[in-house]
Amino acid sequence: MHAPLFEAVPNFSEGKDNAKISRITEAVRAxxxxxxxxxxSDPDHNRSVLTFAGEEDPVLSGALALAKACATELDLASQSGEHPxxxxxxxxxxxxxxxxTMDDAVxxxxxASESLGFLGFPVYLYGSAATNPHRRxxxxxRRGxxxxxxxxxxxxxxxxxxxPKTLDSHRGVVAVGARPFLVAFNAYLDTDDVEVARVVATRVRESGGGLPAVRAxxxxxxxxxxxxxxxxxxxQTPIPVALEAVRSAAADLGASVESTELVGLAPLEAVLQAARYYLGLRELEADHVLESRLYGRSDPRRL
Structure with a gap:
């Protein structure tokens, strides 16, 4: 029996300086x-999303190596970008x-949080790992x-x-969580009017009375x-449903979706959901994909 596997999806506050991004990434790769x-990496957001996986101990070590590299390479006091x-x-x-299991991830x-604390990072736990309901x-x-x-x-x-219970303006704080798969999906509109995007985001996100399980x-x-x-x-809300909601809200404001973007990775099921929706393939499953049938479960070429 194989040891349990985990994915880590850290976001760090650098999306412009390729040399710094490379050194931070290589600390994990090592x-x-x-x-x-x-x-x-996105220079406008000035943010990078790294995805890595492995068994528990290597993933934990990778996360701590990443934190040390971020503390060495980056200075929050001089960082700015579109993303909070x-x-x-x-x-x-x-x-x-x-x-x-999710309990294992918690x-x-x-x-990881205990070790990050020893390294001098104030840590807030969120998601399934949250210790307080108001911080789930x-x-x-991250408000503000x-x-x-x-x-x-x-x-x-x-x-x-x-x-620490006080802040270092150069490194800030980190939110550490345990959660299921999350798909980061962006839609670009055929306008440069940011207010249009903000209104659309308000309409489609759950907190604005829009779609469940959508933040925007x-x-x-x-x-x-x-x-x-x-x-x-x-x-609750697959990619095509979210996209159509954006299209509808944008059309009300005289705009349309010009292109979309996937940030990081998505599970195969997310892609199959989109194919079922737009192609009308009601019974499409992973086993209908050639590579899933051609290669065994242990083969990295299998989808």
């Missing part, structure tokens, strides 16, 4: 047993993969970015779970208005 799956941020290592979620999140949602923790956290940290309700914000990226979404439960 850990034996870690497999880097994806790196997505509160730390050089901003978010560190753990996702249970084959053989692992334990890993607590282990990541947007609630670093400045918002700084204004709340002296409140006993917002005392960090691990690490509007940004200006590369001269285009962008609706940036996190789809937190694909059973």
């Amino acid at each position: 850990i034996p047993g870690v497999r880097i799956l994806s790196l997505h 941020r509160m730390g050089v290592l901003d978010v560190l979620p753990f996702v249970p993969l084959e053989g692992a 334990r890993l999140a607590h282990k 949602s990541l947007p609630d923790i 970015g670093y400045e918002g956290v700084a204004s709340r940290i002296s409140d006993p309700l917002w005392k960090p779970d691990y690490g 914000l509007g940004f200006g990226v590369g001269g285009k208005a962008q609706v940036s979404m996190n789809l937190t439960d694909l059973e």
Whole structure:
């Protein structure tokens, strides 16, 4: 029996300096047993999303190596970008993969948080790892970015779970969580009016009365208005349903979707959901995909 596998999807606050991004990434790659799956860097958001996987101990070591590299390479006090941020290592979620349960991911999140605390990072736990109901949602923790956290940290309700109880303006804080798969999906509109993207985001996100399990914000990226979404439960709202909601809301404002973007990775089921929706393939499953039948489960070429 194989040891349980985990995915880590850290977001760190650098998307412009390729040399720094490379050094931070290489610190993780150097850990034996870690497999880097994806790196997505966005200069407008000034943010990178790294995805890596492995067994518990290598993933934990990779996360700590990443944190040390971020503390060495980055300075939050001089960082700016479209995306809200509160730390050089901003978010560190753990996702249970084959053989692992959500409880396993929660334990890993607590282990990582304790070690990050010893390294000098204030840590807030979120998602399934949250220790307080009012801190379960990541947007609630990140509200107002670093400045918002700084204004709340002296409140006993917002005392960090691990690490220092005061802020270092150069490294900030980190949110560590345990969660299921999340798909980060962006839609670019055929306008440069950021206000249009913000209105669309408000209409489609759950907190605005829109779709369940959808978080959304509007940004200006590369001269285009962008609706940036996190789809937190694909059973409730798959990618095509979210996209059609954006299209409808944008059309009401005289805009349309010009292109879309996947940030990081998505599970095969997310792609199959899109194919079923747009092609009308009611019975499409993974076994209908050639590579899934051609290669065995242990073959990395299998989807």
